Amino acid sequence: MSRFRIGLLVTVVVAGMAFVLLSVDLRPRVEYVEEPEEEELVELLPPTAYGINMEGRVMEEGRVASGATFGDLLGKRGVPSNTVHALVELAKPRFDVRRMRSGHPFAFIRSEVPGSVPSHFIYEVDAVDYLVFDLGKNPSVELAKRPVVEEEASLSIAVTGALYNDITRAGADPDLAMALSEVFAWTVDFQRIQKNDTFTVVYSQQHVEGRPYGRPKVLAARYTSGERVKVAYRVEQADGAQYFDADGNSLRKAFLKAPLKFSRISSGFSSKRLHPVQKVMKAHLGTDYAAPYGTPILAVGDGVVETAGQTGGNGKFVKIRHNATYSTQYLHMRKILVKQGQRVAQGDVIGEVGSTGLATGPHVCFRFWKNGVQVDHRREEFPSAEPIAAAQRPAFEQLRDSMNVRLDEAVAEAEKARLIVF
Numbered sequence: 053m054s055r056f057r058i059g060l061l062v063t064v065v066v067a068g069m070a071f072v073l074l075s076v077d078l079r080p081r082v083e084y085v086e087e088p089e090e091e092e093l094v095e096l097l098p099p100t101a102y103g104i105n106m107e108g109r110v111m112e113e114g115r116v117a118s119g120a121t122f123g124d125l126l127g128k129r130g131v132p133s134n135t136v137h138a139l140v141e142l143a144k145p146r147f148d149v150r151r152m153r154s155g156h157p158f159a160f161i162r163s164e165v166p167g168s169v170p171s172h173f174i175y176e177v178d179a180v181d182y183l184v185f186d187l188g189k190n191p192s193v194e195l196a197k198r199p200v201v202e203e204e205a206s207l208s209i210a211v212t213g214a215l216y217n218d219i220t221r222a223g224a225d226p227d228l229a230m231a232l233s234e235v236f237a238w239t240v241d242f243q244r245i246q247k248n249d250t251f252t253v254v255y256s257q258q259h260v261e262g263r264p265y266g267r268p269k270v271l272a273a274r275y276t277s278g279e280r281v282k283v284a285y286r287v288e289q290a291d292g293a294q295y296f297d298a299d300g301n302s303l304r305k306a307f308l309k310a311p312l313k314f315s316r317i318s319s320g321f322s323s324k325r326l327h328p329v330q331k332v333m334k335a336h337l338g339t340d341y342a343a344p345y346g347t348p349i350l351a352v353g354d355g356v357v358e359t360a361g362q363t364g365g366n367g368k369f370v371k372i373r374h375n376a377t378y379s380t381q382y383l384h385m386r387k388i389l390v391k392q393g394q395r396v397a398q399g400d401v402i403g404e405v406g407s408t409g410l411a412t413g414p415h416v417c418f419r420f421w422k423n424g425v426q427v428d429h430r431r432e433e434f435p436s437a438e439p440i441a442a443a444q445r446p447a448f449e450q451l452r453d454s455m456n457v458r459l460d461e462a463v464a465e466a467e468k469a470r471l472i473v474f
C-alpha cells in the first residue's frame with residue numbers, strides 16, 4: 053500500500069469516528085423520564101465495638117484510675133460480686149486482673165435502658181491486646197487482638213539540623229532516627245554529622261489501626277557525607293538480626309568482656325546492695341573487679357576520653373565515649389594515664405587499679421552506659437562481631453543488591469521532590 057493510500061484510509065477512519073462522536077454528543081434529549089430510585093444494595097451493618105453488636109447499646113469509656121481495682125470498677129456499676137469472682141478466676145490463665153494498670157483505657161457496654169447493669173467490660177492491655185469480659189449469666193473472658201500490619205517504606209533526607217527533626221519533617225516516625233543511630237553506632241559519629249549529609253533508609257514499620265506500633269526496623273541504610281559512604285544491611289540470623297557493610301563485615305565491634313585481663317568480680321551490678329563504706333542500702337550501678345594495686349586498666353572499646361578526673365565518691369576515674377549509644381566509666385584508679393579528649397583504642401591502658409574515693413580495697417568499679425542509662429553490661433546482649441558466614445554469603449549478596457536498588461530509588465525520589473520544590 054502506498055503512503056498516500058494509508059493516509060487516505062486514516063483520514064476516512066478518523067472522519068468516521070468524529071461523525072459518530074459528534075452525532076452522539078449532539079443528539080438532543082427528547083424527554084426526561086425520572087428513573088425509579090434503586091433500592092440500596094449495601095446491607096446496613098449494625099455498628100460494633102470490640103466485636104460486640106452495639107444496636108440498642110451504649111458505651112462508657114474511661115481510663116483506669118490509680119488504685120482502682122477490677123472489683124471496684126465492676127461493683128460500682130452493679131455487677132454482682134459472684135460474677136466478679138467468677139471472672140477473676142476465668143481470666144487467670146490469660147490475665148491476672150491485679151495487673152490492671154492505671155491509665156489504661158477501659159469500656160463498659162450496657163443497654164440503652166437507663167440504670168441497667170453493663171453487659172460487657174473491656175480492658176485494653178496494650179495497643180494490640182484487649183480483654184472482653186462478658187458480665188452476663190454465663191460469664192466469660194476473651195483475649196482479643198487488633199490486627200498488626202507491617203509495611204515497608206523508604207526515605208532519603210538531607211540533614212538540615214537534628215536528624216530527629218529532619219526525619220519527623222519527612223513524615224516518618226522519629227524513632228527511626230533512634231534506630232538509625234543504633235545501626236550506625238560504630239561507623240558514624242552522630243555528633244559530627246553535617247548539614248547536607250544524607251541518610252537513605254529502607255525500613256519496615258508495624259501499624260495498629262493506622263497508628264505506628266513499635267520501633268521501625270531498619271532493613272538497609274546509607275549515610276553519605278561528601279565522598280564518604282557508610283552502608284548497613286540487616287540480616288536475620290538464628291540469634292537475632294545483625295547489620296553488615298557491603299563486604300559482609302559486621303557493623304558492630306565487640307567490647308572486651310572486662311576492663312582487666314585477670315580479675316575476679318567482687319560485687320555485681322544490682323539495684324540494691326549494702327554499701328561497703330557507707331553501710332546503707334544503695335543501688336550499685338556497676339561491676340567491681342578486684343585486682344592488686346597497679347594492675348593496668350584497659351579501655352573495653354575504641355572511643356574518646358570524655359572525662360579524666362576525680363570526685364569524692366568515684367576517686368580518680370575515666371569515662372570513655374565509644375559512640376552515640378555506649379560509654380564506659382572506670383572508677384577508684386590509683387593513677388590516670390589518659391587525658392580528656394584523647395582518642396583511645398580497645399585494649400589501651402588508661403589507668404592503674406587503686407582504691408581512691410569510696411572504696412575498701414583495690415578494685416575497678418566498671419560502669420557501662422547505654423543511651424545515658426547505666427546498665428549491667430554482663431546482661432546486655434552483644435551479638436557477635438563476626439563477618440557474614442560463608443554459607444550465607446550468596447544470599448547476603450542478593451539481599452544487598454536488591455536493597456541497593458531500593459536505596460537508589462529512594463534517592464532518585466527525593467531528588468525529584470527537591471526539583472519540584474525549588
Ligand SMILES: [Zn+2]
Nearest residue numbers: 338339340417
Ligand atoms: Zn562499684
